[in-house]
Amino acid sequence: MKTTTSFLSLFCIGFILLTACVTQKEPDREDPGRVVITDQQFANDRMQLGQADTVLFEKIVKCNGEVVPLPEGMAVISAPVGGIIQRISCRSGQSVKKGQPLLEIGGNEVIDIQTQFAEAAAQYRRLQIEHQRLQSLYEEQVTSEKEFMLADSEFKRSQVQYRGLKMKMEAMGLQADKIEGGTLYESYRIVSPVTGNISSMGVHLGSYMEPQSELLEIVDPGRLQLKLSLFASTVASLQRGQVVRYRTAHSDEVYGAVIHAIGVAVDAETKAVSCYASLTEPTPVNPVTNEFVQAEVIAASETVAALPDEALLQTEAGYVVLALEKQEEGRYLFQPVEVSVGRRQGGFTEILSGLTHRQILTKGAYNIHLE
Numbered sequence: 001m002k003t004t005t006s007f008l009s010l011f012c013i014g015f016i017l018l019t020a021c022v023t024q025k026e027p028d029r030e031d032p033g034r035v036v037i038t039d040q041q042f043a044n045d046r047m048q049l050g051q052a053d054t055v056l057f058e059k060i061v062k063c064n065g066e067v068v069p070l071p072e073g074m075a076v077i078s079a080p081v082g083g084i085i086q087r088i089s090c091r092s093g094q095s096v097k098k099g100q101p102l103l104e105i106g107g108n109e110v111i112d113i114q115t116q117f118a119e120a121a122a123q124y125r126r127l128q129i130e131h132q133r134l135q136s137l138y139e140e141q142v143t144s145e146k147e148f149m150l151a152d153s154e155f156k157r158s159q160v161q162y163r164g165l166k167m168k169m170e171a172m173g174l175q176a177d178k179i180e181g182g183t184l185y186e187s188y189r190i191v192s193p194v195t196g197n198i199s200s201m202g203v204h205l206g207s208y209m210e211p212q213s214e215l216l217e218i219v220d221p222g223r224l225q226l227k228l229s230l231f232a233s234t235v236a237s238l239q240r241g242q243v244v245r246y247r248t249a250h251s252d253e254v255y256g257a258v259i260h261a262i263g264v265a266v267d268a269e270t271k272a273v274s275c276y277a278s279l280t281e282p283t284p285v286n287p288v289t290n291e292f293v294q295a296e297v298i299a300a301s302e303t304v305a306a307l308p309d310e311a312l313l314q315t316e317a318g319y320v321v322l323a324l325e326k327q328e329e330g331r332y333l334f335q336p337v338e339v340s341v342g343r344r345q346g347g348f349t350e351i352l353s354g355l356t357h358r359q360i361l362t363k364g365a366y367n368i369h370l371e
Helices: 002-025 039-044 108-139 145-171 176-180
Strands: 035-038 048-050 053-069 074-078 083-088 101-106 187-191 196-201 214-219 224-230 243-248 255-266 273-279 292-308 319-328 331-345 348-353 360-363
Touching: 035 039, 039 331, 053 331, 053 348, 083 108, 083 187, 101 214, 108 145, 108 176, 145 176, 224 243, 224 255, 224 292, 292 360
Parallel strands: none
Antiparallel strands: 035 331, 048 360, 053 224, 053 292, 074 214, 083 101, 101 187, 196 214, 224 273, 243 255, 243 292, 255 273, 292 348, 319 331, 319 360, 331 348
C-alpha cells in the first residue's frame, strides 16, 4: 500500500514538472498585425531595408513643338533682277559657306539694266559738270535763279537714278565702275549670304525667274531653336531661363534647351501660345528643321521626403509601409505604419506624413499581402 501511494505521488510530481516544461517552450503570442519574414524569404525576394530619401520633385508642363531656325539662322535667297538660270552650282542638302557661288542668272533683262546704268552714269556725269558751271554763274549773278533751279532739279533727279541703278549693280555682284566704262556682263552670280545647308531649291537650268522670286533656302544647323506650343492656361507658369527637356521623333535621346521667349498671343488656328527655347549642348546629330518634338518644361522644383514606389503597400484604408520592429534569429518582424502620400515621379512617391525613424522595407515587398 505504501508502495502504491509513493508511486502515485511520484507520478503526480512528474506530470506537474512535464507540464511546466511544455508551457515554457511555447512562444509569446504575436501581434496579429505584425508581418513576419524569414531570412530565406528576405534573401530570395532580394529585399532591402532603408529610410526615406530627399528627392528632387519637379513641376512639369508637357507640350509639343518643333525645331525651327533662329531668324538669323535661315536665309531665303531671291533674284534682285529677273532672268534665266544659266548655271546651278549647288544641290539640295549641300553644305555651303558664306560667299560661295550658287547660281548664275543671265538674259536680256540683265543686259538691259546694265545698259540703263551706263546711260544713267553718262548723263549724271554730264549734268554734274553742267550743274557746277551754272552754280558758279549763279553765284556771280550772271545767270538767273530760275535757270539754276531748273538745272539743279534735273541734276538731282539724274543723281538719284544713277545711285539707285548703281545699288542694283552692287546687289548683283557686278563692278559698277567697269560698266560705266563700257564693259557689260552676260550674267551675274547669286552667292550664299550665310554658312549652312540648302534645305530647299525651286530652280531649274534654263528656267526664267521673276525679280524677287524665291530661289532657294539655306539653314544654319548651328542656329536652331525650339518652338513650343502651349495652352494659354499653362503659359502663366513659364519664365525665361526655365529648363526644357525634349525628344526628337527619330531618337530616344533626351536633349536640353532653355526658354528665352514667351508668346503673348493665342494662335487663331491652333489655339496655342508659341514659346521659344535655345538649344543647349549636346544637340541632336544632323538636326532637321520643322521636326516634331515632345517636350517638358520644368516649371518648378523642390526637395521632398520620398520612398521608392515598391515600398508602399495599398490597403482598403490607404497606404502603409513596413517598419522594422526587430530582427531575431532567422526572421524579421515588421509593423505596418500608415502613411499619407503625395506626388509620384521617377519611381518615387512623396510621403506627406506618417514617416518613422525606423528602417523600412524599401524593396521586395511586392509579394506581401496584408489582411
